[in-house]
Amino acid sequence: MDRCEKLNRNEFNMRDLIADRRLMNTVECFLLAGILFFGTLPIFILTYAYTAMVMIFRAWLSQFKFQIKLTLMSTYTMVLILEILFCAQVTFGHHFFWGTLFVSRLFSTVMILLPLAVERIVIIHKDADSYLPSISELTALSFEQLKHNREAIHHSMEEAEHVRKTLAIDKLKTIFIDMKRHSSIRYVNNGTLTDAYFDAAKDALTDPYIYIVISNTGSDASEIISLFTQKQYNHTSLSFDRELKTIISYNGGNNVYPPGLNPEIVEAFHKKDDASVLVYRLPVTREQKKHMIDQIEQINHDGSAYNIVGLVVKRSLRPNIMFCSQFVYRMLESNGLAYFTKPAGNVKPTDFIELDYYKKTDFCYEIKF
Structure with missing residues (x-):
């Protein structure tokens, strides 16, 4: 009888979890829809920044190998910069047609989910022991552990500085300006070989x-x-x-x-x-x-x-x-x-x-x- 009660209780809890998850998905969809139709440039930037900071924090405290952590954090930083540049230069730039405005806003909204997609790809392709930490594991992080990882932290700071220099605004701006010369649907180069x-x-x-x-x-x-x-x-x-x-x-x-x-x-x-x-x-x-x-x-x-x-x-x-x-x-x-x-x-x-x-x-x- 006790066993049956436990099974029923577990089944009930599972239904609650599924219902809660569906509710969260619904809320997330409404939030994204609100940003899509009513979001301003500051709202987009704050959303990008908040998502990136959360994902960087999760990556640093995860159980991934150091190289994977560094790759994740670097990727989240690059995604954040590209999101902001795209949103500022394209989405909130000049549009001659309503259709291009809507498509660019839709793309900017979908880009909010890019860090989550990156994390999911990494988790799927890595071993099962490379899991993200639970709340209890996060609280177990001690200064002694940070001391032991001092060299790794120093290396990560050097890598972060390299990423910062590589993704400097002036460099990214030059690249985005240069993109106007490119085309993915028509030929723009003809006869340069003499x-x-x-x-x-x-x-x-x-x-x-x-x-x-x-x-x-x-x-x-x-x-x-x-x-x-x-x-x-x-x-x-x-x-x-x-x-x-x-x-x-x-x-x-x-x-x-x-x-x-x-x-x-x-x-x-x-x-x-x-x-x-x-x-x-x-x-x-x-x-x-x-x-x-x-x-x-x-x-x-x-x-x-x-x-x-x-x-x-x-x-x-x-x-x-x-x-x-x-x-x-x-x-x-x-x-x-x-x-x-x-x-x-x-x-x-x-x-x-x-x-x-x-x-x-x-x-x-x-x-x-």
Whole structure:
């Protein structure tokens, strides 16, 4: 009889928990709807800041490994800055149509949930023992434990300072202003590769290699990307000659060319003191190399654009809209030269080194500035 009573009591408690959770979900939906339709810029910013601070506190007091804690806290900080910038520049900017205003407000409202989504993804992909602490566990945190973790705290402060410098408002503002030059639905770059470039590329047909260039440039965009990828090298290019006179890739154009397929010069990679370039070579036939040049010539003729949205969604709306590693991989893949298998939109610059399991490429040299 006691057992039956306990089962009934547990079932009753479970129903109460489900009912309470449904009530909370309903309240949360009403709050989000209120922010969507009636929220002002200060309300959005305060909501973003409150959510970020709560999630940073939860991450620091969680049972995750230190590296995961640091990644979570850094991500929450970046999300907060991006939320505020988007809301201030786009949502509460000038709108000529009511539809764009509503869509931007809807997007800004959904962004409130981004930190929660990040936490959920981490929990799902980590071991079961990486749980968030209970209230009783939070109160058990002692100064002695903080003392033992002094070095870890010092390291985290250094990393936080690096994140702060990387996500400085002036850098983010420059990137957001530059985004106006980009397009994810139409080609904005056409004919930036000259006849002289293609003459030089064809002169290199006697060279039996194609050169894969991996660079750590130190540009604002590269530094922000490195926070997500946790990789030192975040740009890749192709060259038809060893001296890199024909180096080419998809990039933002450096305010010289429109974003898309552009020629590059190694000296332009020197944007910080420890910038460096790694050069690898991959054996090719003359026919493969010529076909690659013909493909690039066709892209130059048809037009191109830098796939800035694809960095997040991993897709392209048009064939010639790509980012750097996506372009290099497609060039290799379409000519039977790909030495690892991966969707082009998911390829990172360092994959050309790290996924070379069969040692198809040879290291040539490194350039340090």
